[in-house]
Amino acid sequence: GAVVSQHPSWVICKSGTSVKIECRSLDFQATTMFWYRQFPKQSLMLMATSNEGSKATYEQGVEKDKFLINHASLTLSTLTVTSAHPEDSSFYICSAGLAGAGDTQYFGPGTRLTVL
Amino acid sequence: AQRVTQPEKLLSVFKGAPVELKCNYSYSGSPELFWYVQYSRQRLQLLLRHISRESIKGFTADLNKGETSFHLKKPFAQEEDSAMYYCALSGGGGADGLTFGKGTHLIIQP
Numbered sequence: 001g002a003v004v005s006q007h008p009s010w011v012i013c014k015s016g017t018s019v020k021i022e023c024r025s026l027d028f029q030a031t032t033m034f035w036y037r038q039f040p041k042q043s044l045m046l047m048a049t050s051n052e053g054s055k056a057t058y059e060q061g062v063e064k065d066k067f068l069i070n071h072a073s074l075t076l077s078t079l080t081v082t083s084a085h086p087e088d089s090s091f092y093i094c095s096a097g098l099a100g101a102g103d104t105q106y107f108g109p110g111t112r113l114t115v116l
Numbered sequence: 117a118q119r120v121t122q123p124e125k126l127l128s129v130f131k132g133a134p135v136e137l138k139c140n141y142s143y144s145g146s147p148e149l150f151w152y153v154q155y156s157r158q159r160l161q162l163l164l165r166h167i168s169r170e171s172i173k174g175f176t177a178d179l180n181k182g183e184t185s186f187h188l189k190k191p192f193a194q195e196e197d198s199a200m201y202y203c204a205l206s207g208g209g210g211a212d213g214l215t216f217g218k219g220t221h222l223i224i225q226p
Binding site for chain 2: 036046059104106108109
């Protein structure tokens with residue numbers, strides 16, 4: 001149980017285009033999902049908290065107009081990188097919390113974004 | 117600001133030797149502490165959390181509030197323990213994202 005999927009697993013796009021990444025909780029409902037970013041050989045950095053039915057909460061330094069988050073249902077959150085640039089190339093990972101499990105989070109496999 | 121420090125980027129020990137991965141944290145309150153593990157080409161997965169006080173795959177971790185530490189220990193390392201280990205912290209409450217340490221790459225030599 002508590003499986004989180006992400007789609008796509010990798011994407012290559014041209015500079016200036018927008019890319020959407022989906023995060024789904026497959027066998028449980030998640031009112032809260034989280035988006036992280038991981039640069040090569042570095043740790044995960046929390047970008048934003050995605051709340052079902054309300055606006056996302058962004059960490060300091062993360063541009064909310066650039067990284068659009070939508071959490072339209074209890075099993076799906078999407079991250080759209082708008083007008084992507086090469087410096088946005090990174091590994092994007094989502095996670096979801098399971099009710100009754102405190103702050104334990106279950107992670108998706110990640111999405112490798114490469115912007116040319 | 118909350119912070120998690122893992123001082124060792126790389127730790128190499130021989131099979132059968134004891135392992136200790138260090139983690140120190142900074143947080144003004146009562147945090148929840150976790151150890152996550154990432155095996156080669158796999159996603160991040162929970163190893164253990166301090167409030168469970170359980171042993172997973174032979175690993176244990178005790179929260180020491182006086183020293184603000186949550187070191188991960190295993191008495192006898194196995195080759196399959198080779199992986200990336202991340203210590204993480206949350207503020208509690210069920211709606212907080214995690215603050216991760218930089219991770220320690222554990223290599224178990226045969």
